[in-house]
Amino acid sequence: MVSSTKIKSVDFYRKIPRDLTEASLSGAGLSIVAALIMMLLFGMELSSYLEVNTTTAVVVDKSADGDFLRIDFNISFPALSCEFASVDVSDVLGTYHQRMFLSSYMIQYMMYLLPLTELGPRGTGAEFHSGLALHNINYGEEIHGEENKEEFPDGAIPLTNGSFEAFSHHFPLLIVNFYAPWCYWSNRLKPSWEKAATIIKQRYDPEADGRVLLGNVDCVEEAALCKRNHIQGYPSIRIFRKGSDLKEDHGHHEHESYYGDRDTDSIVKMVDGLVAPIHPVTHKLALEGISNDTAKHLKKAPVTGGCRVEGYVRVKKVPGNLVISAHSGAHSFDTSQMNVSHVVTHLSFGRLMSPRLLTDMRRLLPYLGQSHDRLDEKAFINEHELGANVTIEHYLQIVKTEVITRKSGQEHSVIEEYEYTAHSSVAQTYYLPAAKFHFELSPMQIMITENPKSFSHFITNLCAIIGGVFTVAGILDSIFHNTVRMIKKVELGKNI
Known part of the structure; x- marks a missing residue:
């Protein structure tokens, strides 16, 4: 059997008898300061460990061929009747859909003769469908x-x-x-x-x-x-x-x-x-x-001249147009009397996110989601004189942002966010006045990857903090103690 004496010989931390040590006020003060510094650095290291770190890269859009993009919209037209309002969607590949909106609602106003600048989506009436x-x-x-x-x-x-x-x-x-x-x-x-x-x-x-x-x-x-x-x-x-x-x-x-x-x-x-x-x-x-x-063959006639068009469409991820205007295969329209002024209550691309999910994602990136609803609650008014045949156009450039998290060593796509820039113009046209939304997706996408920290790295840093502060405090205490001793010796030599 190995004796306890031999085991004690490998002790890294040999003890000095307590009778041979001496406590001092300077050492006590330095120990308190060192303990406070250790606690402060520990808190900072723990906060850094719990904080989410991400890396951002710009890569070619990874969407598969044939993927669809959802467009949600809620737009109010004070001077376009629901009787003829329609939504047309087309793209550069030739895909075309007509009257794709889910539902249209008549706008209810206090008085229908209010100026357009005073109108707003104050309420809605019953759902209106022209039927056949x-x-x-x-x-x-x-x-x-x-x-x-x-x-x-x-x-x-x-x-x-x-x-x-x-x-x-x-x-x-x-x-x-x-x-x-x-x-x-x-x-x-x-x-x-x-x-x-x-x-x-x-x-x-x-x-x-x-x-x-x-x-x-x-x-x-x-x-x-x-x-x-x-x-x-x-x-x-x-x-x-x-x-x-x-x-x-x-x-x-x-x-x-x-x-x-x-x-x-x-x-x-x-x-x-x-x-x-x-x-x-x-x-x-x-x-x-x-x-x-x-x-x-009878439907309730619209009691106001306005309409709110609300719903969504799914389009291919290629440049295209979303056009809202009057449409009928058996009616004529006096284009000089038409007014497509509108208020965009909501317009967004991609899957709608719940407020809770959006809040969680902003914990990763504070700026995420700030540009996915650039046109919301904005009014676009035709201020030209009646008879000008005015079309209001919006040019939207869309960028996809994908957030990826790592759990258990595997990557998981948490969210796909589509943000866009918007530029609007009011122009006269020879055709039927319309509200046009031209959208174009960027071929590049932003990829945000979460980088979780290693727990072993946290423990290593924690030991380095404790050991380092303890060592530095010991060195400072030794320097201070030896300096005081030298000063005392010098003063003692002078007195002799």
Whole structure:
């Protein structure tokens, strides 16, 4: 067996008997200072160990071919009706989608005549859908020649701003064709409309029966009347009701729009379906209601001229365009009267992040997420005079940022953030005014990698701090002690 004496011989820390050591005030003070320095350096080293370190690199975008990018948007248009608002998405590869928005909402304002600079998304009404796609509308056979024109004279009553209110309060049903003389689709509708109005006048005599009247409004001559009813596309067929369906809202009635076929038989069938539930004597609604076949072509007309378009689209990661404008395959628009001023409530690219995740990521990088919503809560107003055909364009350059963490020696992609720069312009155009968002993704991406610290490195630094401070304090104490002894010897020699 190895004796304890031999084991003691390898002791690095040989002890001096306590009787041979001497404590001093200077040593005690230096020990306290050394202990405080050790605690301070320990706290700094612990904070450095807990702090997340990252490295940032710019690399070629690692997105795979065929990856899609999500665009979320919430944009308010005070002067673009939901009846015709649409979102078109296209890219340089030729991919094209039309009317891709999830939903559109009518903007509700205190008064619709407020200046645009005072308007804002103060609230929303019920979700609005125009229903059937207005592309394959049946107009029937067009009437040509003077002979046919005399056979079916104008049956619809011309309405003016003065007579409109009187007729709408007198007849249980007032069905109005808001048209423009220069409009191709209005001229296509006119023969069928006048023929249908003549048939309806003979079937439901306005004086003897008095349940329905068909009228026309020339929106060039009666611009104020059309504006008050938020007519933005021509022709627009609106159904105004009297009695229980009459609701005053700043001088406006709740009414419906007709989106069905525009041939004579379809119009007459629509009117018959609306008239049937109304008692011919009392003009009260009967219990059976309107037929489903008639109701499917009727939608509540917009009660304001504004619209909020909200939703998302998924696009390929190539340069493209997001365009919001009026669109219809069976209406004409007076471009000189259109206004696409808008307020961007929200516009972002990529997956939406929860506030908690965004907060955690900002712990890694304080500046992360500061440029992913550059256009939010910004207004873009057309200040040109009416008739200028103004398009508002936004040029967006998008950069992808990917954050990678390391856990258990393996890399994990935590988040993909898309930040962008935005430059906007207002320009006159010969085409239909629109709000255009041109987006282009950078071929480079920013990669942020987390660098976790080794625990063994932390322990090594901790030992170095304790040992180093202890050693330096010992050296200082020894120097101070020897200096005092030398001074005392010198003074003692002088006294002798």
